[in-house]
Amino acid sequence: MSRVKANAGQVSGGTTKKGFFTRLGKQWQLLLMSVPMVIYVLVFNYSPLWGWITAFQDYKPKLGIAGSKFVGWKNFEWLFGRQDFLQSIRNTLGMSIINLVFGTVSAIVLAILINEVIHTGFKRFVQTVTYLPHFLSMVIVVGMAQNIFASNGPLNQLLLNLHLVKQPVFFLGEGKYFWWLVGVINVWKEVGWNTIIYIAAMTAIDPMLYEAASIDGASRWDKIRYITLPGIKSTFIILLIMNIGHLMEAGFEIQYLLGSSLVMDWSQTIDIFVLKYGISKQQYGVATAAGMFKSVVAIILLFAANAMAKRLDESTLI
Numbered sequence: 001m002s003r004v005k006a007n008a009g010q011v012s013g014g015t016t017k018k019g020f021f022t023r024l025g026k027q028w029q030l031l032l033m034s035v036p037m038v039i040y041v042l043v044f045n046y047s048p049l050w051g052w053i054t055a056f057q058d059y060k061p062k063l064g065i066a067g068s069k070f071v072g073w074k075n076f077e078w079l080f081g082r083q084d085f086l087q088s089i090r091n092t093l094g095m096s097i098i099n100l101v102f103g104t105v106s107a108i109v110l111a112i113l114i115n116e117v118i119h120t121g122f123k124r125f126v127q128t129v130t131y132l133p134h135f136l137s138m139v140i141v142v143g144m145a146q147n148i149f150a151s152n153g154p155l156n157q158l159l160l161n162l163h164l165v166k167q168p169v170f171f172l173g174e175g176k177y178f179w180w181l182v183g184v185i186n187v188w189k190e191v192g193w194n195t196i197i198y199i200a201a202m203t204a205i206d207p208m209l210y211e212a213a214s215i216d217g218a219s220r221w222d223k224i225r226y227i228t229l230p231g232i233k234s235t236f237i238i239l240l241i242m243n244i245g246h247l248m249e250a251g252f253e254i255q256y257l258l259g260s261s262l263v264m265d266w267s268q269t270i271d272i273f274v275l276k277y278g279i280s281k282q283q284y285g286v287a288t289a290a291g292m293f294k295s296v297v298a299i300i301l302l303f304a305a306n307a308m309a310k311r312l313d314e315s316t317l318i
Contacts, residue, residue, distance in 0.1 A: 055289040068285075075289040085290065087265055088273040091179075092294075095250040095269070098183040100243050106191045108236070111198035112224055127199075130192025138189075138253040145185050145258065146172065172258070175266035182254050197239065198232055205231040234315040241309055241317045245302030248294045270294045 024031065050065075055075055057068040079085045110130065117123040133141070148155050149171040156168040171177045209227050218226070252271040259267030268276075270290055278287025303318070310316045 051288060052292050054285050055292045057285050059284040059288070061284070071285070075285045076293070078286060079289055079293070084268065085270075085273055088268045088270050091255075091266060092248055092250040092269045092271075095179050095182050095255070096247040098179055099186050099250065100247070102183045102187045103190060103194060104236075104240070104243070106187050107194035108198055108232070110191055111195040111202065111232075112228060114195065114199060115202045115228065116220065116224075127192065127195075130195065132192070133189045134193035136189065139257065141185060141189055142254060142257040145181065149181060173260070173262045175263045178259070178263045178266040181258065182251070185254055185258075186251070197235060201232040201235040202228060237309055237315045238317055241302065241305045244305040245298055247301055248298045 053065055054068070056070060056072055057065070058071050058074075059065070059068045114123055114126055117126070147153055150156070151168040151170060151172075155171075156165075159165045159169065160167075169177075171181060205227065209231075210223055213223050213227060248270065250269045250271075252269065252275075255267045255269050256272055256275075259272075270293075274287045274290050277283045277290070306316050306318050
């Protein structure tokens with residue numbers, strides 16, 4: 001009996017392998033089209049990982065990787081003994097969580113509102129207006145934000161005129177406001193772009209479900225709650241997993257351009273820390289160790305979020 005099962009397994013395995021290679025042969029055009037992208041990923045994403053060796057060296061550019069002294073975990077020990085690095089981790093996670101919550105909620109709400117609009121022309125107008133900020137340079141966006149949130153800017157003038165404050169609020173110079181300013185700027189710039197995939201998911205929902213709900217007397221809110229939101233649930237889970245994998249990517253441009261010495265304890269992210277020590281102070285081993293730490297934590301978060309979704313029997317990325 002066991003011999004029969006073994007033979008059956010061999011036949012099944014051989015058939016599976018044969019079927020796999022047969023499918024590959026039939027899809028050779030798609031494989032050929034993917035070759036440039038695979039080469040791009042290997043060259044620009046995987047080959048630079050060779051440089052991670054410098055995280056364990058006292059790297060000297062003149063000596064190169066082969067000639068630099070190996071120091072083991074010394075760079076990592078130095079990093080975690082630095083208060084500014086620990087603050088950069090806190091700032092990165094804090095701003096990333098704010099961006100994740102604000103960005104996800106605002107994108108879903110805007111997508112639902114656009115989906116509920118009946119007039120096609122107005123819907124396209126709203127989509128276009130909300131998409132446009134995505135294509136603006138971050139330098140322009142930060143310049144606009146500095147004018148709006150300045151002490152004599154329009155926001156402070158509005159607050160003074162409404163008697164909500166007695167004197168202008170120093171938004172750009174107090175650390176407690178910085179994370180929220182970054183969240184607001186990111187939402188304004190990216191909310192329209194982030195709605196694209198949710199709107200696409202909503203268009204895939206069967207219209208007959210809405211018609212049946214109307215016949216049963218369901219209100220618009222009932223349709224959103226029981227049809228639209230469950231219809232985009234799998235899309236939301238996949239995007240959430242991907243965004244959790246990017247929690248160590250709070251951004252660089254906004255923090256670098258909007259930050260100053262007054263809010264350094266709140267604005268410095270891991271990327272800015274790497275720039276400061278890797279370029280300005282030429283401590284390449286320390287900078288590489290910080291970047292390596294960020295990448296490893298991001299991978300762990302991605303797999304953890306995916307495993308949690310799988311445990312909850314939800315859609316998964318991997």
